[in-house]
Amino acid sequence: MKTEEQKLSLAVLIVLYRKTSQDSIALQSLLAQQALLHDEGIDLQLYVWNNSPGVAQPCPGVRWFEADNQRLSVIYNQVAKEAFASGVELFMISDDDTNYSTIRLSSCLAQIGQVRSAPEGEQVGVFMPRLVSHGQLVSPGQRWLFMGRLTPDVAPGLVASKNLLGINSGLIFTRECFQRMRPFYDERLRFYATDTDFFIRYEGYFPKACVLDVEIDHDLSEHSADTPARALFRFEEMIHGLRISFHSHSLLQRGLLDLYLVYAAIRKAVAYRSPAFVKALFTQGRAVK
Structure with a gap:
């Protein structure tokens, strides 16, 4: 003490x-x-x-x-x-x-x-x-x-x-x-x-x-308004980070994560009217490896 x-x-x-x-x-x-x-x-x-x-x-x-x-x-x-x-x-x-x-x-x-x-x-x-x-x-x-x-x-x-x-x-x-x-x-x-x-x-x-x-x-x-470019950067960072964090977790958890990211990418692509969010699923996947 x-x-x-x-x-x-x-x-x-x-x-x-x-x-x-x-x-x-x-x-x-x-x-x-x-x-x-x-x-x-x-x-x-x-x-x-x-x-x-x-x-x-x-x-x-x-x-x-x-x-x-x-x-x-x-x-x-x-x-x-x-x-x-x-x-x-x-x-x-x-x-x-x-x-x-x-x-x-x-x-x-x-x-x-x-x-x-x-x-x-x-x-x-x-x-x-x-x-x-x-x-x-x-x-x-x-x-x-x-x-x-x-x-x-x-x-x-x-x-x-x-x-x-x-x-x-x-x-x-x-x-x-x-x-x-x-x-x-x-x-x-x-x-x-x-x-x-x-x-x-x-x-x-x-x-x-x-x-x-x-x-x-x-x-x-x-809590700040995102520009489309800023929103894309944040989303790419999220994909990169989550795939690293759960890389060694179970196959089930990694599968659920991929499904969630596809859902999130589609929502953001519609909200920002940009296919770049869907493309990020593949570019950030290669970056983790």
Whole structure:
């Protein structure tokens, strides 16, 4: 059990995309807490990965990385490795538009410390905030086979990891989670479906996760209007990710997945009046292999 002098240290990664440092509510709201946490004896290390070089410039108080539209899975793995090597005990990832201004990270760390010092603490490798978008709870959620569904409410505390889903932004991982899960994030995945794949594999390593007693505002891209090109990109990413995640599952599950993807492709092709969605079933199938 940790003493007051041995408070938890936390590294947070914010991925910027087509946004300046000043325009990222995630970065600015965390920078505002950094000095306060320091006064409480908590070491908050901020890492920024600028995934669209030329848009944002390095700012003081953070460790800065850049690459042109690098895969999120690669970013998460690389920075997590460096952060844990530096000695932190916990690692958190964040989108650039998640707002932390209404929460106290010190309270989250206190909750995490209590869970980790309890007998069931070893069964937990990830801590999850409750994310809300436009007044609706969007994470954590549940999975039925390959389909995710929202839940109207999730009580804080320990939850079973089986069929659990969560959005990447705001997840806090333990060192044990990073060490056990190989890979931490599957680097065959690019952008979408990285979180779904993580939780599908997570349940094979840890029987439980912990939902923190905190609610965070998150700008969910699914609630934004898609152009046909953007909708196609998202659909291609979904096909690519789900086929990787279920590649080693039963023949029945893979068959049901293929039927579902055909149904989804036809619906989108009709909605957007474009056969490209049906074509994506074949192009993304070759990409997985």
